[in-house]
Amino acid sequence: MSSNDKQGSCSEQLSNIE
Known part of the structure; x- marks a missing residue:
């Protein structure tokens, strides 16, 4: 789960950068 x-x-975070 971790x-x-x-x-x-x-x-x-990746989505935010794009």
């Missing part, structure tokens, strides 16, 4: 949380955060 891994999933990290991936979700990364995805959100």
Whole structure:
């Protein structure tokens, strides 16, 4: 579950940059 949380955060930040 911890891994999933990290991936979700990364995805959100990437979307923000675009």
